Amino acid sequence: xxxxxxxxxxxxxxxxxxxxxxxxxxxxxxxxxxxxxxxxxxxxxxxxxxxxxxxxxxxxxxxxxxxxxxxxxxxxxxxxxxxxxxxxxxxxxxxxxxxxxxxxxxxxxxxxxxxxxxxxxxxxxxxxxxxxxxxxxxxxxxxxxxxxxxxxxxxxxxxxxxxxxxxxxxxxxxxxxxxxxxxxxxxxxxxxxxxxxxxxxxxxxxxxxxxxxxxxxxxxxxxxxxxxxxxxxxxxxxxxxxxxxxxxxxxxxxxxxxxxxxxxxxxxxxxxxxxxxxxxxxxxxxxxxxxxxxxxxxxxxxxxxxxxxxxxxxxxx
Amino acid sequence: xxxxxxxxxxxxxxxxxxxxxxxxxxxxxxxxxxxxxxxxxxxxxxxxxxxxxxxxxxxxxxxxxxxxxxxxxxxxxxxxxxxxxxxxxxxxxxxxxxxxxxxxxxxxxxxxxxxxxxxxxxxxxxxxxxxxxxxxxxxxxxxxxxxxxxxxxxxxxxxxxxxxxxxxxxxxxxxxxxxxxxxxxxxxxxxxxxxxxxxxxxxxxxxxxxxxxxxxxxxxxxxxxxxxxxxxxxxxxxxxxxxxxxxxxxxxxxxxxxxxxxxxxxxxxxxxxxxxxxxx
Numbered sequence: 001x002x003x004x005x006x007x008x009x010x011x012x013x014x015x016x017x018x019x020x021x022x023x024x025x026x027x028x029x030x031x032x033x034x035x036x037x038x039x040x041x042x043x044x045x046x047x048x049x050x051x052x053x054x055x056x057x058x059x060x061x062x063x064x065x066x067x068x069x070x071x072x073x074x075x076x077x078x079x080x081x082x083x084x085x086x087x088x089x090x091x092x093x094x095x096x097x098x099x100x101x102x103x104x105x106x107x108x109x110x111x112x113x114x115x116x117x118x119x120x121x122x123x124x125x126x127x128x129x130x131x132x133x134x135x136x137x138x139x140x141x142x143x144x145x146x147x148x149x150x151x152x153x154x155x156x157x158x159x160x161x162x163x164x165x166x167x168x169x170x171x172x173x174x175x176x177x178x179x180x181x182x183x184x185x186x187x188x189x190x191x192x193x194x195x196x197x198x199x200x201x202x203x204x205x206x207x208x209x210x211x212x213x214x215x216x217x218x219x220x221x222x223x224x225x226x227x228x229x230x231x232x233x234x235x236x237x238x239x240x241x242x243x244x245x246x247x248x249x250x251x252x253x254x255x256x257x258x259x260x261x262x263x264x265x266x267x268x269x270x271x272x273x274x275x276x277x278x279x280x281x282x283x284x285x286x287x288x289x290x291x292x293x294x295x296x297x298x299x300x301x302x303x304x305x306x307x308x309x310x311x312x313x314x315x316x317x
Numbered sequence: 318x319x320x321x322x323x324x325x326x327x328x329x330x331x332x333x334x335x336x337x338x339x340x341x342x343x344x345x346x347x348x349x350x351x352x353x354x355x356x357x358x359x360x361x362x363x364x365x366x367x368x369x370x371x372x373x374x375x376x377x378x379x380x381x382x383x384x385x386x387x388x389x390x391x392x393x394x395x396x397x398x399x400x401x402x403x404x405x406x407x408x409x410x411x412x413x414x415x416x417x418x419x420x421x422x423x424x425x426x427x428x429x430x431x432x433x434x435x436x437x438x439x440x441x442x443x444x445x446x447x448x449x450x451x452x453x454x455x456x457x458x459x460x461x462x463x464x465x466x467x468x469x470x471x472x473x474x475x476x477x478x479x480x481x482x483x484x485x486x487x488x489x490x491x492x493x494x495x496x497x498x499x500x501x502x503x504x505x506x507x508x509x510x511x512x513x514x515x516x517x518x519x520x521x522x523x524x525x526x527x528x529x530x531x532x533x534x535x536x537x538x539x540x541x542x543x544x545x546x547x548x549x550x551x552x553x554x555x556x557x558x559x560x561x562x563x564x565x566x567x568x569x570x571x572x573x574x575x576x577x578x579x580x581x582x583x584x585x586x587x588x589x590x591x592x593x594x595x596x597x
Contacts, residue, residue, distance in 0.1 A: 020438030031454040139586075143579035145530050147537055148571030151557055159561045254443035258534055262557070272446070273538060276453035288450050292442040 006307055010300050021292045022074065025285050026067050074289065080282035084274075089286045092271060097290075099169065100260070100267035103190070104252035106183050108245070110191025111198050116241070118195070119202025123210060124229055134199060141196030147258040150189045154262070157185060167264035186263045190256060194248045201244050205237035212236070239309045243302040250298030254291040329591040336587025342580035350396040359387035361394035361547045370563040380565040383555060388566060391547040392573055398459055398548040399577070402532030402541070403525040406467030410474045410524070411517055418478025418513070419505050422486065433479070439472040448531050452540040459532075459548070462541040466528045477520055481513045488512075515592040522585035526578045533574050549574050 037054045038045070054060050058069050073080070079089035115138075122134040158166035164185055170178040209215060210233045218232045219225075257269030264270075268287060275283030330336050349356060358378075365385035373380045379388040421432045439447070451465035485491060486509070494504050535541035536550025544551055549570040556567035 016434055017437045017441055020435055021441050024438055024442070025450075028450060028454045031451070139582055140575075140579065143526070143575060143582050145533055145571060145574045145578070147534065148553060148567070148574065151553065151560065151567050152571065155560050155564055155567065251443060254446050257445060257449065258537065261538070272449060276449060276538075276540070281454075284450055284453060288442060288446055291446050295443055296441045 003304070003307065007300075007304055010303065014296055014300065017296065018293060021296075022071055022289060023067070025289050025292075026070055028285065028288075029281060030063075074286075079286035079289075082275075082283050083280045084278045084283075089282050092283065093268075093286060093290060096266060096268050096271045099171075099265060100253055100256055100269065102172070103183060103186060103256055103260070103265065103267060104249060106187035107190035107194060107252050107256075108249055110187050111194035111248070112245075114191065115195035115198025116202055119199040120206055120229065120234060122199065122203045123206035126207065134203075138196040138199040141192040141199075144192070146189050146193055147262055149192065150186065150259055150262040153185045153189060167262070169263075169265045182263070182265070186256075186259050186265060189259050190252055194252065197248060198241070198244065202237065202241055205240050206233055209233040209237045239306065242309060243306045246298050246302035246305055250295040250302075253294050253298075326591045330587055333587050333590070335583050336591075339580040339583035339587065342576060343584060346396055346400060346577050346580075349393055350400045353394045353397055357387075357390035357393040359390040361391045362386065362545045370559060370566070372563075373565055379569045380563065382552070382566050383559055383563070388552075388569055391552060392549070392569060395547040395549045395552065395570070395573075398536075398542045398546070399529050399532055399574070402459065402463050402466060403529040406463045407470055407521055407524045407528050409467045410470040411521060413471060414474035414478040414517070415510070415513065417475055418482055419509065421475070422479040422482025423501070423505055423509070429479075432475075436472045436475050439468075440476065444469050444527065445531060445534060448535060449538065449540065452535050457540045457543060459542040459546075462532055462535045465535070466531050469531070470524050470528060473524065474517065474520060477516055478513060481516050482509055485509045485512055519585060519589045519592060522581050522588055526581035526585070529574065529578055529581070 037050050037057070037059050041050050041053055058066050061069075077090050079093065081087065082089050082092055085092070118134045118138065122131045125131050154166045157164045165178070165182055167182075168178075169182050172179045206229075210229075212233075215228060215232050218228045223232070253268065256265075256267060257272060259265075260267045260269035261273055268291070272284060272287040274280070275287060330340075363386060365381070368377065368381050368385040370383055371377055371381045371385075377387050377389065379392065382388055382391070417432065421429045442450075447469040448462070448465040451468060452462050455461040455464060491504060491508050494508050499507070532541050532548070533550035533553070536548040537554045539551070539554065541550055542548035552570040553567060556563070556570065559566055
């Protein structure tokens with residue numbers, strides 16, 4: 001199967017999934033206790049105002065019609081208006097998403113720098129104290145509540161040592177240095193979790209490739225061990241790791257909710273939490289929908305990368 | 318599983334000291350949650366304005382919080398909310414996933430394909446985002462947090478249960494039972510169901526760990542257990558405001574969550590090694 005055809009097929013298969021996601025997200029609104037028009041009106045219980053809201057949001061129409069109108073708007077990029085700021089939700093999304101993407105990229109760098117070498121070392125020194133320690137650290141990285149780790153790092157590096165700012169954010173073009181210093185701690189917080197997963201996967205993938213016949217052949221040809229590990233074993237072990245990387249990147253985009261909250265970073269996660277507390281449901285729905293779409297697309301990217309990196313996938317199909 | 322195989326599994330579990338320690342930690346936490354009334358030195362909600370934000374001492378082993386409540390007592394009582402939020406939603410998710418997985422995997426056809434499409438849609442929304450969105454729309458409380466976590470955990474279990482059913486359907490002993498004329502419900506109940514459990518058990522340990530973190534996260538955001546009832550997540554939320562004056566308020570709840578989650582993950586790893594299908 002050609003790559004183009006493979007991607008096209010997968011994209012078509014995504015349509016029903018995303019449609020169902022949109023139905024689920026739309027129906028969240030129905031969970032709201034009481035009349036949504038009253039909830040939207042807030043303190044203002046003036047019947048005229050409530051009726052105006054009912055008409056504006058088509059709440060007086062049947063559910064199916066409401067869904068169709070909502071979906072039609074969403075597909076045109078219109079997610080409604082934020083109740084709090086009175087600006088289009090799509091503008092909010094466009095301004096917050098780059099921040100979260102930057103944070104996810106930095107966290108991924110931390111994860112790769114820690115997880116890959118640790119996994120390789122652990123696999124080549126299987127059963128040694130180093131392997132044991134690396135495994136223990138990786139499991140701790142997976143188990144630690146990240147928001148707590150964030151609080152502890154703020155306590156140490158901002159409150160006690162005063163080396164780094166405790167919170168805030170500056171865009172790279174406003175103040176590049178401040179941008180880096182404000183993102184360092186949150187990237188470490190998010191990166192350690194991914195590094196744990198990365199290390200465990202790298203270790204098991206490396207152990208498999210180190211057992212393979214071609215590695216034995218390379219060793220028999222007296223290829224230096226360093227080259228055997230890096231060129232023969234690691235290069236082949238990278239296939240599952242790349243796929244994992246894409247999936248984990250998708251999780252980082254949505255997983256930064258509490259970290260952004262703690263470090264006061266104006267990203268996607270903070271937008272969601274602020275939306276929840278301001279009862280700004282259009283914002284909440286939009287963030288959930290966009291997160292789900294990004295997550296699904298990155299999962300697709302993971303499969304495409306796997307397809308590209310693994311020639312066997314193309315041969316048989 | 319025959320009794321000889323069960324013995325093998327137990328043997329493999331016990332051979333790893335890390336698994337035994339992890340199991341002991343989990344049991345200890347359950348004991349603490351059950352015996353909170355007897356173990357806690359103070360009432361978890363009793364305020365004492367003469368002992369506000371006092372560092373750990375002989376009286377208050379882990380210090381006091383911003384209104385003079387004993388941190389240790391709140392941690393002990395908080396174990397109830399956390400373990401409940403870890404166990405109840407996951408139990409619900411597992412018990413729903415078994416019949417639904419059997420139905421989907423065994424019936425096949427349009428029912429299976431629609432159930433799986435819905436499941437994929439639910440899986441597409443990241444776990445914590447589902448939990449936060451649901452908790453937000455349902456309103457903040459421990460019960461709603463548990464409902465949110467349960468719904469968010471269901472798709473993973475359902476996919477696992479269905480996948481296992483599909484794999485088991487092609488096993489020789491299932492073929493044999495069918496050839497002998499067993500009815501479909503009998504095959505499903507007697508031959509497939511018992512063998513579905515090992516992968517679900519492994520996933521349970523990890524899912525409880527995620528659920529505990531999710532409850533702590535929701536409580537941290539104010540969407541879980543409501544004050545003044547104690548919960549580890551809300552203790553951390555309060556602690557954030559007093560980081561420089563009272564770091565112990567943040568240190569101990571986090572360490573407690575870390576300990577139980579780590580123990581559950583180690584237990585999950587141990588169970589995976591012991592119950593690995595390759596050993597059957």
